[in-house]
Amino acid sequence: MSGVDIFFNPKSVAVIGASKAREKVGYAVITNIIKSGYQGEIYPINPKESEMFGYKVYPSIDVAPETDLAVIAVPAPYVASVAEACGKKGVKGLVVITAGFKEVGKEGLALEKELMEIVDRYGMQMMGPNCLGYIDTHTPINASFVARPPIKGDIAFFSQSGAVCVAVLEWSLKRNIGYSKFISMGNKAHLNEADFIEEAAKDPHTRVIAGYIESVEEGERFLEIAREASKEKPIVLIKSGVSEAGAKAASSHTGALAGSNVAYDTAFRQAGIMRAKSLQELFDLASAFAKQDAPKGNRVAIVTNAGGPGIIATDSVELNDLKMASFEKETVDNLRAGLPAESNVYNPVDVIGDAGEDRFRYAMEHVMKDPNVDAVLVLMVATAMTGPHEIAELTVEMHKKYPDVSVVGAFMGGETIDEAFKLMSDNNIPAYTFPEQAIESLARLVKYNELRERLQRQTEVEEFDVNKEAVASIFKKVKEEDRVVLLGSEAMQVIEAYGIGSAPVALAKTAEQAGDLADAMGYPVVLKVASPKIMHKTDVGGVKLKLQTREEVEQGFIEILENVHRYLPDVLVDGVEVQKMLPQGREMIIGMFKDVQFGPMIMFGLGGIYVNLLQDVSFRLANGLNREEAMEMIQETKAYTLLKGYRGEKQADIDGVVETILRVSKLVTDFPEITELDINPLFAYEESVNSIDVKITIS
Amino acid sequence: MKNIFIIGTGGSGKTAFGLSLGKALQDAGKKVAYFKPVGSTLRQDSVDQDVVLMKETLGLEADLEDMVPIQCSPFYLTKYPHNKDYMPIIRAAYEKVAKDADHVIIEGTTSPRTMFALGLDAFTLAKEFDAGIIMVKRVEHDGEFDRLMLYNEYIDLKGLKRIGTVFNNIPHALLDKTKGIYQTILEEHNCEVYGVIPANVRISSPTVKEINEVLGGELLEGDTGLNNIVEDILIGAMTLESALHYLRRAANKAIVTGGDRADLLMAAIETNASVLILTGGLYPSVNVLARAHEKKIPVILVHYDTYTAIEKLHDVARKISPTDLEGIEVAHDNFNKFVEKDRLLEKIFTL
Known part of the structure; x- marks a missing residue:
């Protein structure tokens, strides 16, 4: 038991700094808890009051009854002493709403460290400081100062930004998107994204985990937890500060060095996390996952009354690595028999603009019965003959009838479609205005399935016979000379000691x-x-x-x-x-740099002097890299074509390249002091590989 | 030989060598005095800091003013009229300092030719005091070596007494060349070489404190880390990703950039920079300062531009201070490890 669950099942909660004054945060928190229908004991703490909202008020936590949880909303200088009192009282979880900690600079940092010391000493769990609080819609408890709580749902959402929390809440209410947990992480001094992912993975009320982050606190622990969690349920995250200017802003805002964007991409993918590029996409995905299981395959059928949008949707299917389902002959025959002659009976199935509910019904019945269809997009434009509401009802009915086929809706229109949207949403069918959004979400659902399968496959990291002592002694000499960069001859000896082909x-x-x-x-x-x-x-x-x-x-x-x-x-x-001087081989590059958040990253690609120009490279985390992934790294680049033999050349020693990647991974994980390593070029021959130039930087 | 004159050029490590030689002589049971006829004060200090170091570390009793009677500056001819004889002043100070001493270590100033116009250059002074000369020299290229050869020749021509040469503060890349080529040539010319001491950043590179004395900046953060050493200076004007590459490759670095480059500053902090120097008077965000504080990295803000800052940094030289016990220890270690001490003392005692 991690102890984080205390927030989601507290028997009692104290609000320190609870207030009757409407303008106070302490007022919002206490009233939110009361209004949320929380079933446990509530203890408002305020030395100046004796009673509020029908509850007895205690002058301090010392004299209040024992409590599981304390929400702290007193000014920053008092937080440490309050936390200390909570520790003594045996409080298990703290929600520190108060701001004025690390985010305001050195003095705040000192306060935060003092607070952390207390939290650690008493073995408490803490959210914040500098946060909005949290909401659990199933317990239920709303220990936050948000204006309007979210509706109950299946999405667990956490955010590093309080402002994003507020905005998302308002927007979700309008869109009818519900949450199981809604957490504002604040400064993440104690509990951070890794803890909440771990907790949400166990939560039976959560179907999908979504989050907004600016930085990751404990890179390796985060990955480990995410890797396990995404076997259970999908994780969708948006990470801001990816552009150069954005990274600058994020560094300034969070006081942390932004890890490189490519490292986030790679790490997320290897941990099975889906990365959203915009807030819109984050919630499109989260709601899609919340409503439906992933389709069993990638074959999509489109049923539409609109020719143009049908073609757009078809393009989108291909662009998103999905397949247009090809129907059984029987399906095609049936469609041809029942639909007007000018209809398209192949995929996409166009039932023509004058189609009514009956024609949609006929087409959907036959398409959804077809064993070659994993998912259906119902794409409609409102016409005089077809009301969106009718088609929405039909879609819901069909989904119930054929539960094995995933269904998404794209209903193009303005106000006329609002009601249809609500109906679909209430029945757990993702609905969008435009077909591209619908297809993209579908693609991500399919992708998640693939990710999950990969994660569940047991993978083993190979062991190699290497000479660690030789490397250690070279590094020792370099450090003794106050250097961080190895000479070429030293670097060559290092890789030689790890059995990597060297000149x-x-x-x-x-x-x-x-x-x-x-x-x-x-x-x-x-x-x-x-x-x-x-x-x-x-x-x-x-x-x-x-x-x-x-x-x-x-x-x-x-x-x-x-x-x-x-x-x-x-x-x-x-x-x-x-x-x-060795004979010319096919030029590859194997590189490594150490990411601040996720540790050593391995790079592979086309080598030589045009590396920076071509940027034909792929990346993986070095930690735990196995043969299958190393092979995939090669396959992702054009270098693969070159290695296989281009225009009459014979195949090069691809296994040798794979092995070199694996041995480099081992080297950089065995020696964490390596901050950068480059083998460029690595010559690949038909029977062997050879490193021509090696650069190593240590710290 | 009572008087030992150490001649060298700026950055050669004369003082560190003199300090260790003084200690070696004391250890041999000799009473040692220290004299710097011509001092230089680079900064705002009133006295040459080398003299303070010697007095305190070797436990000398003489007055500071006597230990360094004349102060040189680039405009010394304005201060000291050329038609006057300064030797009596120096001689008088020397007599006070040298009283009762078995050996007087006389240290030359930045260059042996300094104050040549007044007849106060190192060679003339060595003759005046009948001192044996040790050349302590950092040689970075062949031109420097030519100069060393010239000085040795000049010593002979002037009929001065020569003890020999110590190569000091030699970069690792040049150690082999110094031993294989420079030392060989000197020996072929009958110049004795007593040691080749490799550079040690701990006493050859300036500290953050020294850097800030030259920059005259505002210390935004610096409760700790002022003794960090600075070996390399990087200018932060590139993208974060390129910068990281350079930052990782440099040890003990100062990064010079604008306070608005939070990304670069964080990268410098995470790659353990020795100091952050912010130019253009742009204050950094509080988060950057908090993180620097956490990692004990000083932050200096200057109100002029990057070019000016870099120009000023060129003038920073490393001085061992009396409180820098680690630096003093390194100097002694170097001396004991790389100098043929017995042969050197023997020569001093018998010359």
């Missing part, structure tokens, strides 16, 4: 040494300037290729030093690296 490289301090090394390796060789200060060696004349003789090598050594000095006069180079 030996050695550091020369003098031209003569370079010549000796080249003689020993055999020609041709490559020379590369060695300096942690130089990121792009080619740009500063720091690379010489295809050197065939000792003279060329010695000359090249000197030229490199001179070139680098010309471009970067202040950089002291460590020397020049000599490497045996």
